[in-house]
Amino acid sequence: MWPSPAVALATAYHLLLIARQNVAQEDLPTVSSLSQTTSQPPLAKPTAMVMPTADQPVVVNPVAPAPTQPAVRRLLPTKPHPTRPDDAEPWEITCPSYCVCLKRWHYYLETKVRHLRCEFWSTGSTYPEEYPGTTESARIKVHGMDTLPSSVFHGISTAEVIILEIVQNPDITHIPKDAFKTFRALGYLDLSENNLKEIQPSLFVGVKFLDKLYLQGNSINKLYPNSFRGLGRLDTLNLEGALDMNLPDRLFEPLEWLEYLNLANNPKMTSLPSDTFSHQWNLQSLLLQFSGVTNPEEELFKPLNNLRHLEIDEGQLNSWDPDVLLSIESLKTLEVHWTPGNSTLHVWDAAVHYKGKWHFDVCPEDPCINDGICFVGEHRQQCECPTPRAGSTCQSLHPGLLFLIVVVILAILVGVAIPIYRVATRKKPEPPPPKPKPIILEPESEEEDDFMQSKPDEDPEM
Secondary structure, three states, X not given: OOOOHHHHHHHHHHHHHHHHHHHHHHHOOOOOOHHHHOOOXXXXXXXXXXXXXXXXXXXXXXXXXXXXXXXXXXXXXXXXXXXXXXXXXXXXOOOOOOEEEEEEEEOOOEEEEEEEEEEXXXXXXXXXXXXXXXXXXXXXXXXXXXXXXXXXHOOXXXXXXXXXXXXXXXXXOOOOOOOOXXXXXXXXXXXXXXXXXXXXXXXXXXXOOOOEEEOOOOOEOEOOXXXXXXXXXXXXXXXXXXXXXXXXXXXXXXXXXXXXXXXXXXXXXXXXXXXOOOOOOOXXXXXXXXXXXXXXXXXXXXXXXXXXXXXXXXXXXXXXXXXXXXXXXXXXXXXXXXXXXXXXXXXXXXXXXXXXXXXXXXXXXXXXXXXXXEEEEOOEEEEEOOOOEEOOOXXXXXXXXXXXXXXXXXXXXXXXXXXXXXXXXXXXXXXXXXXXXXXXXXXXXXXXXXXXXXXXXXXXXX
């Protein structure tokens, strides 16, 4: 069996390294012993020392310089190619001391740093060493800063980064307006569990390919109608436990492709403007449990033509007008949270509002008779009737059965009536005409009678 291309390529690379070492060794001077390679130059002749006198100065003959040792060509150390992705990086790639660098194979010949996990303390105006330029995702924890300067990304090729996580930084309260302007390929941005107070207008302009934005766990008290401007491709937005305010009008207007929105656990968000979801035609999941929204308007959810999943808490379920929930015609599942971490998922079609209370999956009262079985469907109680019963409470016979009985009776009547009709309308046959009596000719005389008897029969052919 032939080896795979990857194995053949790695084998060829190692053979090339071995050949390089052999050629370099042939260029080195061959020496047989250590004395020849470390031969000492001959000793200089001793010079005569003459004691100086008052009339004669001291004269010293110069010593001949020692001959220089010829330079020996040395082979530079070569580093073998790593055989596993978790081996050391190539010498041209360095990882900051405070980071963990995760690599990925690149054409089976080299590894490139693709993912960073870094945590460090800010030192004022100086920031850590630069990151590898091949970084595609970075998870950075920065302590001791109240803002996020652009210099914290020094060395990262921001045009290549697709995942950026700046999380768990309780000292960061705001982010400069142009912090993410150079992240042109960014698709995933996590700013959760910081202490952000404000989302500046047009903060995300420039990251036009951003799909997912996570802001949960902050303390945002300033939002503007254009805070999310430029996020036309965003499909996921998480604001759970991040808001200390009510939402401004038309905040989500730029997010026409939003599919998942989490506004849960925001008790200071007490109301939602009537146009909050006016442009969320593609929204499929909405989370509102344990928020302060207690009496939404009936028109709030009507634009959500594709909403499939809604999560609310028990208090909201009992306090909201039933028509608010019934206005969501596309809803499939409703998840009710009783306490944090304790919830029940219901099929929305099997929910009925009866005597001021919602009931799920069971009939509050059994209206069915004649052995009918009650179930909830289309938000009302219905009865499954045994054959041949029918009606809203199985009180009558099935109309199909009645029709069948009528058809059978009519068929019997028709079957009986047709023979009777035929008999009644049948004509009596006319009697056959009377058979004519033969005519007997009596001879007038005896001579004529003798003549007729004596005459021979004539041949008919003649």
